[in-house]
Amino acid sequence: MSDEVEKLERMLQRATAAENVPPDDLDGETSRLREGWLAFGRLLEAAEPLAEVSFRCLPLPRKRSQRRLWSAAGLLAVSLLFCAVAMWILQPPSGAKNASPAPVQIASTSAKRPAPPSPPAPLPRAGEGSSGTAKPAASASGPQWDDSFDEQVAQLGRQVIDAQQSSSAWADTGAAVQSKIEQIQQEFKDNNL
Amino acid sequence: MGDPERNTGDEQLFAEWVCEHGRAVRGFLLAMVRRPDVADDLAQEVFCRAWQARSRYREQGSARAYLLRIADRLVCDRSRGRMPFVNLDEEGWDRHDPPDPSAGPLAALLMVEATGRLTAALDQLSPAQRRVLLLRYYGQLGFAEIAAMIGLPLSTTLSHCRRGLETLRRMLVEEMP
Numbered sequence: 314m315s316d317e318v319e320k321l322e323r324m325l326q327r328a329t330a331a332e333n334v335p336p337d338d339l340d341g342e343t344s345r346l347r348e349g350w351l352a353f354g355r356l357l358e359a360a361e362p363l364a365e366v367s368f369r370c371l372p373l374p375r376k377r378s379q380r381r382l383w384s385a386a387g388l389l390a391v392s393l394l395f396c397a398v399a400m401w402i403l404q405p406p407s408g409a410k411n412a413s414p415a416p417v418q419i420a421s422t423s424a425k426r427p428a429p430p431s432p433p434a435p436l437p438r439a440g441e442g443s444s445g446t447a448k449p450a451a452s453a454s455g456p457q458w459d460d461s462f463d464e465q466v467a468q469l470g471r472q473v474i475d476a477q478q479s480s481s482a483w484a485d486t487g488a489a490v491q492s493k494i495e496q497i498q499q500e501f502k503d504n505n506l
Numbered sequence: 507m508g509d510p511e512r513n514t515g516d517e518q519l520f521a522e523w524v525c526e527h528g529r530a531v532r533g534f535l536l537a538m539v540r541r542p543d544v545a546d547d548l549a550q551e552v553f554c555r556a557w558q559a560r561s562r563y564r565e566q567g568s569a570r571a572y573l574l575r576i577a578d579r580l581v582c583d584r585s586r587g588r589m590p591f592v593n594l595d596e597e598g599w600d601r602h603d604p605p606d607p608s609a610g611p612l613a614a615l616l617m618v619e620a621t622g623r624l625t626a627a628l629d630q631l632s633p634a635q636r637r638v639l640l641l642r643y644y645g646q647l648g649f650a651e652i653a654a655m656i657g658l659p660l661s662t663t664l665s666h667c668r669r670g671l672e673t674l675r676r677m678l679v680e681e682m683p
Contacts, residue, residue: 315661318660318661318664321661321664321665321668322660322664325649325664325667325668325671326648326649328671329642329643329667329671331646345675346668346672346675348675348679349672349673349674349675349676349679350671350674352674353627353639353643353674353678356620356623356678357533357537357624359617359620359624360617360620360623360624361529361533361536
């Protein structure tokens with residue numbers, strides 16, 4: 314860089330400096346150029362309509378593709394949720410599925426009132442076989458305690474507990490089964506079993 | 507781009523850019539195109555492009571120089587007809603952005619007068635002189651940086667600045683009533 318260019322650059326830097334430069338520090342030509350520079354700056358400020366307005370950032374709208382992506386993702390999420398709910402309704406959890414139908418079936422069969430004692434059979438005639446004597450003998454001795462039925466009741470209770478824990482949706486079924494069990498127990502008590 | 511901390515830092519940096527350099531960028535554009543509506547659109551475009559290219563921005567030089575470089579290119583593109591614009595007439599512009607009634611008639615008159623004088627002064631400058639002086643004023647860039655930005659030798663850039671200042675002094679100081 315030649316000396317003349319360096320000198321001109323220094324002069325123009327002083328003439329166009331943003332900070333205040335004492336006029337006494339400037340030579341004649343620099344001072345004249347600075348007068349033009351300052352007048353230019355005043356004019357730019359006066360003609361600037363937004364001189365007193367501060368700029369601020371506003372949130373930029375998302376691009377259309379981004380909006381579409383978010384819409385598709387939302388639609389997919391809603392669809393998945395709908396499918397999950399539908400599957401849960403149509404195919405209940407395994408614990409609850411095993412629990413509900415069996416107790417209802419057992420309860421319906423066991424809720425039958427015990428058959429009344431059969432009428433006394435006619436006395437066997439002489440010469441007849443002894444095959445018909447077993448039933449009257451059993452009925453005559455009264456109903457026997459059935460251990461398997463007790464196990465069924467205990468199993469039913471466990472299944473009810475499982476059903477209640479598995480899902481709140483099956484609570485009504487469990488309550489119905491529970492009431493059936495209580496009904497059976499009451500019937501057993503009434504019949505002095 | 508996916509790092510939330512980096513995104514937050516970018517957004518903060520961008521907000522600082524808008525607050526600190528928005529006026530300078532807009533003023534530079536207004537002086538170059540002399541249409542407030544076009545200057546607003548271009549200023550918006552400058553910051554959009556700066557945001558899109560923020561990953562390529564490095565802390566070399568000032569952010570204002572970076573933004574003004576984008577603004578200068580946009581003005582050049584516009585002058586070459588590369589950027590489509592929808593021009594509103596005065597009535598349409600007033601409907602879109604009505605004048606501020608709180609400014610008062612005197613302030614509006616002074617602004618109109620200043621705008622007219624500025625337009626007359628800028629018309630007396632060559633395009634190169636205008637670019638050099640406006641980049642110097644709004645960006646406070648060094649002359650070597652301005653020369654690199656506009657693609658001219660330093661000596662030519664200095665010459666444009668000197669002649670432009672002489673023209674401005676003659677118009678704004680000597681010929682003032």
